[in-house]
Each structure stands twice: as structure tokens, then as C-alpha cells.
Amino acid sequence: MTGPGQGFEPATGDGAEVPSGRREAELRTAYEGLLQIRRLVNGPAGAAVPAPWEVRQTPRAVALALEAAGIDPSALDAEGRRTRTGYRVAAAGSASAAGSGPVEVTWVGPPGGGAAEEEQERLTACAAVLEELGWVCLLYRGPRRRRFLEVEPPR
Numbered sequence: 001m002t003g004p005g006q007g008f009e010p011a012t013g014d015g016a017e018v019p020s021g022r023r024e025a026e027l028r029t030a031y032e033g034l035l036q037i038r039r040l041v042n043g044p045a046g047a048a049v050p051a052p053w054e055v056r057q058t059p060r061a062v063a064l065a066l067e068a069a070g071i072d073p074s075a076l077d078a079e080g081r082r083t084r085t086g087y088r089v090a091a092a093g094s095a096s097a098a099g100s101g102p103v104e105v106t107w108v109g110p111p112g113g114g115a116a117e118e119e120q121e122r123l124t125a126c127a128a129v130l131e132e133l134g135w136v137c138l139l140y141r142g143p144r145r146r147r148f149l150e151v152e153p154p155r
Helices: 022-048 052-056 058-068 115-132
Strands: 082-084 086-091 103-108 136-141 147-152
Touching (some): 022 052, 115 136, 115 147
Antiparallel strands (some): 103 147
8 A cells, every 4th residue: 555645556466465445546546647647658659658657667567557457466474475366576587676677477376376277377368468558578488387477668
């Protein structure tokens, strides 16, 4: 959630479970703001191309798009254990944690929760949402044969 003077923070899948209620309205406002910025900055390309703000803060922008699309984020408890299956957005290996560069979207959950069995289908759904918004998505198979989605702005 947000505090006084802070902006909306989308769920990346690495935080506590996000309470509903007022959050839906904040999420809708943040996402509509992102689309409005795109229309103002991108001109005729409008909402189909990431704005410079998104490129500078790719993990945050990608998490906002996924959460706004109604895809559930993963969640952690106070000890750092996964409590819910969902997406996780993080800077890719060489990207800075705060900003630009590609991000990885993974589908994770509690041990034995079945995340590995549904990851291809769920990551494909994530890619469809992000590609509609102009992001470039590539599905890879990584260590232990787990799939992940690499997301970056168009070139």
C-alpha cells in the first residue's frame, strides 16, 4: 500500500499479500494515469508504446500492467516464504534493480503448490497482456527447466 506522499506501488510478487478494498481504486487510477502519460508523450502511437517513464522503471511498469490486468501476484510471509502462487517481476541479471533494462517475469508459488505445472500457460497470458502494451516478451527455459519471461521495451 502507499503512505502519505508516496506513489502507488504495484505488487511485484516479492511482498506481503496485497489487501483488496481501496487498492483496486488506487490500481485503476495508477493504470489510467500510465495510459494517459503514454497518450500525451507518444502522440499518435498512444497507448501501444511504453513511455520513457516506463522504460526507466521497467520492473514497476511491468508489475503495474500485470496487476491491472487482474493477474495475481505471488506473495511472501514475514519469513520470506511463498504463500501464494502468481507472477514475480524482478530485474533481469544485468539490469539494475531500480530501473531500466530487461526484467524477468516468473510464475512462482509455495512448495508443492503446482506453479511449475501451470507456468507456461500463465506466462503466456502475462506475455499477451504485456505485448498488447508494446513490450517485447520472450519465453525461455532456465535453470531446472523452469520457464521465465524476459520483458524489455521495443527497440
